[in-house]
Amino acid sequence: MHPPAELVAMNTRVYDVAIIGAGPAGTTLGTFLARAGLRVAILDRDQPPRFHIGESLMPETYWVFKRLGLLPALRASKFPRKYSVQFVSHRGKESVPFYFFETNPHESAVTWQVWRADFDAMLLNCAREAGVEFLGGYNVVDLIQEGDAVRGVQARSTANGDETLAVEAKLTVDASGLSALIARRFRLIETDPLLKKASIWTYYRGAHREPGIDEGATLILHTREKQAWFWYIPLPDDVVSVGVVSDRDYLLRSNRPEEIFQEEVANCPAIEWRLAKGRQFGPYYTVRDYSYSTRQPAGPGWLLVGDALGFVDPIYSSGVFLALKSGELAASAILSGFASGNLAPETIAAWVPAFKKGVQAIRRLVLAFYTKEFSFGAFVRRYPEHRKRLVDLLVGNVFNEDVHRIFDDMARMIPLPE
Ligand SMILES: Cc1cc2nc3c(=O)[nH]c(=O)nc-3n(C[C@H](O)[C@H](O)[C@H](O)COP(=O)(O)OP(=O)(O)OC[C@H]3O[C@@H](n4cnc5c(N)ncnc54)[C@H](O)[C@@H]3O)c2cc1C
Numbered sequence: 218m219h220p221p222a223e224l225v226a227m228n229t230r231v232y233d234v235a236i237i238g239a240g241p242a243g244t245t246l247g248t249f250l251a252r253a254g255l256r257v258a259i260l261d262r263d264q265p266p267r268f269h270i271g272e273s274l275m276p277e278t279y280w281v282f283k284r285l286g287l288l289p290a291l292r293a294s295k296f297p298r299k300y301s302v303q304f305v306s307h308r309g310k311e312s313v314p315f316y317f318f319e320t321n322p323h324e325s326a327v328t329w330q331v332w333r334a335d336f337d338a339m340l341l342n343c344a345r346e347a348g349v350e351f352l353g354g355y356n357v358v359d360l361i362q363e364g365d366a367v368r369g370v371q372a373r374s375t376a377n378g379d380e381t382l383a384v385e386a387k388l389t390v391d392a393s394g395l396s397a398l399i400a401r402r403f404r405l406i407e408t409d410p411l412l413k414k415a416s417i418w419t420y421y422r423g424a425h426r427e428p429g430i431d432e433g434a435t436l437i438l439h440t441r442e443k444q445a446w447f448w449y450i451p452l453p454d455d456v457v458s459v460g461v462v463s464d465r466d467y468l469l470r471s472n473r474p475e476e477i478f479q480e481e482v483a484n485c486p487a488i489e490w491r492l493a494k495g496r497q498f499g500p501y502y503t504v505r506d507y508s509y510s511t512r513q514p515a516g517p518g519w520l521l522v523g524d525a526l527g528f529v530d531p532i533y534s535s536g537v538f539l540a541l542k543s544g545e546l547a548a549s550a551i552l553s554g555f556a557s558g559n560l561a562p563e564t565i566a567a568w569v570p571a572f573k574k575g576v577q578a579i580r581r582l583v584l585a586f587y588t589k590e591f592s593f594g595a596f597v598r599r600y601p602e603h604r605k606r607l608v609d610l611l612v613g614n615v616f617n618e619d620v621h622r623i624f625d626d627m628a629r630m631i632p633l634p635e
Contacts, residue, residue: 227371227383232256232350234551235369235386237357237399240269241537242523243392244340244349245544246551248285251348253552258384259349259392260372262356265341266334270418270502272458273299273435273450273534276317277613279325281541285343295453296329296336297433302534302611304593305438305487312594314434320608330433330450355382357398360389366517367399388551388560389518391525392544395507399519400526405511411584411634412508412530415468417478417501418448418460424495426451435534436491440484443589447481447488448531457495459488462531465505474501507531510573515566522547526569529576530583538613539576546572575615581624581633582610590631600626 234250236243239261251257276299282288301314318326345351355372362368367389374380391399400406426432436449445463452458461468461481470477478501482489510527514520523540546568554560585591597604606623614620627633 227381229383229385230258232258232384232386233555234258234388234390235260235384236390236392237370238392238394238396238523238525239263239265239341239344239351239353240337240392240394240523240540241340242394242525242540242544243390244337244344245281245285245541246390246392246522246548247344247349247544248340248347249545249548250551251344253548255552255555257344257349258352258386259341259344260352260355260357260370260384262354262375264353265338267337269333269337270460270504271333271531271534271536272452273330273448274328275534275538275611275613276321276326276328277615278328278538278541281538281545284545285340287339287343290339291329294329294331294335296331297451297453298430299328299330299433299435300326300430302435302437303431305436306592306594307439307441307443309487310594311487314431315593315608315611316430317608317612320605321612326612330435330452332452352382352384357393360399360402360519361385367519387518388520388554388565390520390522390547390551392523392540394524395504395528397509397511397521397525400511400521403513403516405513407510407512408506409508409510409529409580412587413465413506414462414508414530415465415503415505416460416462416507416531417468417474417481417503418458419475419478419497419501420452420499421457421459421492421495421497422455424457424459425491425493426455426457437532438485438487440481441486442484445481445484446532446586447485449488449491457492459492460531469503469505474503514569515562517562518560520547520551520562520565527573527576529580532583532586533579533611535576535579535613539572539579542613543568543572571616578610578615578620578624581627584634585627585631588631588633591627596627596630599630 303314359371369385450458
């Protein structure tokens with residue numbers, strides 16, 4: 218292999234697999250690859266612990282945690298337990314909580330609400346213990362290419378901008394989250410035309426908490442005209458993460474996120490009283506246009522996982538689960554590829570079609586939620602036989618054909634886009 222001339226003077230390291238990004242997707246993938254004996258580097262522009270959105274987990278994360286060996290640490294953590302999700306209508310009517318153990322009487326029905334800084338640091342420790350080399354504080358600025366093929370990455374130190382690093386690898390995996398470095402470079406991003414949304418979120422201390430097993434429940438609350446919805450996610454230390462989501466053009470109507478957020482709180486009495494005795498702290502964060510898919514999951518020498526492969530609206534808290542799951546599935550495919558000496562894109566991305574079908578089920582439930590006509594309560598009252606399938610979708614049990622059977626009846630109730 219011949220690196221470009223300007224790299225010759227760089228500090229060069231060589232691995233089997235280079236992973237861009239130490240989020241849940243990259244660290245899960247790295248752990249499984251390193252445990253199987255591959256030489257793996259994960260590069261991240263940040264050093265842990267770093268702030269990140271995505272605090273509410275889906276119960277099906279349990280099985281990946283089990284394989285990673287993280288359950289004991291999670292059980293011992295101070296992360297609140299999440300037993301259910303509950304919806305509050307635009308009229309303030311509260312649905313019965315969807316307790317995940319109703320359809321699955323097993324420990325895996327209970328999950329956690331996490332501070333991502335601590336949670337991601339746990340995942341990264343796991344990867345390092347498995348033998349992954351973590352190159353923290355390195356911003357990946359370019360790909361090393363040889364013809365069509367990707368042969369690694371070029372990175373720049375965030376502490377010392379003059380220091381550069383070339384990481385050469387047989388395979389480069391993009392786990393860079395919404396940065397989606399490779400997909401953007403190769404123009405593979407397809408923004409979801411039905412989900413042009415934005416979000417503003419912040420944190421409160423001392424706001425309302427339910428007693429007992431409902432303390433860690435995620436609440437999803439519609440505003441009065443159903444123009445926006447809030448998440449309400451209880452975190453450790455009496456903190457609640459509170460975010461509002463709506464159509465991008467409506468929500469980002471000025472460049473004063475705090476003002477817009479508070480206007481929407483005033484539009485949602487069910488959130489207003491919950492926040493009344495709390496105190497807001499820290500910045501108001503904004504993010505937009507995050508729902509997209511990618512036209513191609515892999516190519517010569519490269520593969521996409523986690524958000525870098527695609528992202529669907531945060532309403533059902535599916536992002537971290539899909540990141541973990543894609544890391545796990547990609548690891549199996551990559552290990553088969555290394556074992557057989559075949560790293561062709563079809564081999565390393567063989568898991569993607571089935572994965573995308575599961576994501577599609579989540580997306581259809583997202584689209585249902587955004588129709589003015591949809592109500593979870595009304596749907597399960599009319600079709601009680603679908604309650605288990607609905608809970609399956611809410612917990613992340615989406616990689617089975619059965620869940621798709623919900624949508625024909627749903628389409629009879631509401632104008633559900635294909
Ligand atoms: C508003 C909102 C709310 C959400 N709420 C939830 C929720 O409640 N529950 C849930 O499960 N999910 C939620 N998500 C989704 C969740 O945040 C993501 O799905 C999840 O973090 C994806 O993990 P990942 O490993 O793919 O990427 P990330 O966790 O984003 O990790 C990517 C890593 O790549 C690094 N990186 C990026 N570019 C570079 C570069 N050029 N060089 C080096 N490093 C780089 C970043 O520093 C980062 O550490 C939410 C998302 C949004 C937008």
